[in-house]
Amino acid sequence: MPRFNTTILKTALLVVGGAVAIQAGAEATTACIKPVYLTFDTGHMGVADLVADVLSRQHVKVTFFAANERTQVGDGSLGEHWAPWWRARALEGHEFASHTMDHAYWRGDAGTLSAPAFRIQPSAGPRAGQEFSMTSREYCEEITQAARRLQQVTGKPPLPLFRAPGGKTSTRLLSSARHCGYAHVGWSPAGFLGDELSSERASNSVLLKRALQNIRSGDILLAHLGIWSRKDPWAPAVLEPLIVGLKEKGFCFKTLREHPDYQNWLRNPKP
Numbered sequence: 001m002p003r004f005n006t007t008i009l010k011t012a013l014l015v016v017g018g019a020v021a022i023q024a025g026a027e028a029t030t031a032c033i034k035p036v037y038l039t040f041d042t043g044h045m046g047v048a049d050l051v052a053d054v055l056s057r058q059h060v061k062v063t064f065f066a067a068n069e070r071t072q073v074g075d076g077s078l079g080e081h082w083a084p085w086w087r088a089r090a091l092e093g094h095e096f097a098s099h100t101m102d103h104a105y106w107r108g109d110a111g112t113l114s115a116p117a118f119r120i121q122p123s124a125g126p127r128a129g130q131e132f133s134m135t136s137r138e139y140c141e142e143i144t145q146a147a148r149r150l151q152q153v154t155g156k157p158p159l160p161l162f163r164a165p166g167g168k169t170s171t172r173l174l175s176s177a178r179h180c181g182y183a184h185v186g187w188s189p190a191g192f193l194g195d196e197l198s199s200e201r202a203s204n205s206v207l208l209k210r211a212l213q214n215i216r217s218g219d220i221l222l223a224h225l226g227i228w229s230r231k232d233p234w235a236p237a238v239l240e241p242l243i244v245g246l247k248e249k250g251f252c253f254k255t256l257r258e259h260p261d262y263q264n265w266l267r268n269p270k271p
Contacts, residue, residue: 195234
């Protein structure tokens with residue numbers, strides 16, 4: 001039988017071991033030390049597939065805040081037409097949270113300190129455009145309905161977080177939401193990516209340049225799955241160049257599950 005040359009074998013093992021060490025070192029140097037947290041709110045969903053393609057191509061995970069908004073195609077954004085889209089995003093590893101079921105804007109506080117209530121104006125649902133009062137319990141149910149529907153369509157428990165439409169809140173509303181298990185998530189000043197602005201007021205090139213100049217580590221970024229009023233869609237025109245540009249500047253992308261400000265709340269969502 002042929003005899004193995006033990007010297008050659010040892011040398012080969014050293015080479016392989018060295019390659020493994022080099023690979024491990026390379027992985028260590030690419031650890032995420034300048035994270036940003038890209039989030040998307042629902043919208044008319046006209047760019048939803050394009051957004052999903054970019055995120056997949058760039059290997060970026062995001063957090064989606066969903067309401068059952070009116071869409072360009074099909075039923076509401078949390079309806080049956082869009083259910084396969086949400087399930088696919090869950091399989092890709094994205095995170096989800098409530099944006100209130102009927103995209104219900106806070107317009108002011110009502111009630112008393114002991115029995116808080118809020119003036120609400122939804123932009124979707126059976127009472128879209130109407131302003132009316134909700135008790136604290138009713139507002140909590142408005143948040144929970146979207147969270148419950150997200151779990152149904154994704155098969156994944158949503159995060160115990162929510163984003164009020166327009167980011168409009170009050171101290172009393174935030175306290176009420178926390179008492180029913182939801183912490184509010186806004187966005188960083190530089191994280192307002194401007195897709196809600198008119199195309200005439202802010203072109204895609206201006207929005208991209210501004211974001212690349214101003215975004216800093218730790219920022220929460222906000223965009224939408226389609227804005228009705230914008231003539232020149234922000235996504236995907238700005239989305240992919242923004243992701244590529246931020247990566248080139250040493251940034252990396254994480255979901256809100258990994259955000260340090262929410263770690264304690266996610267472990268124990270109690271007021």
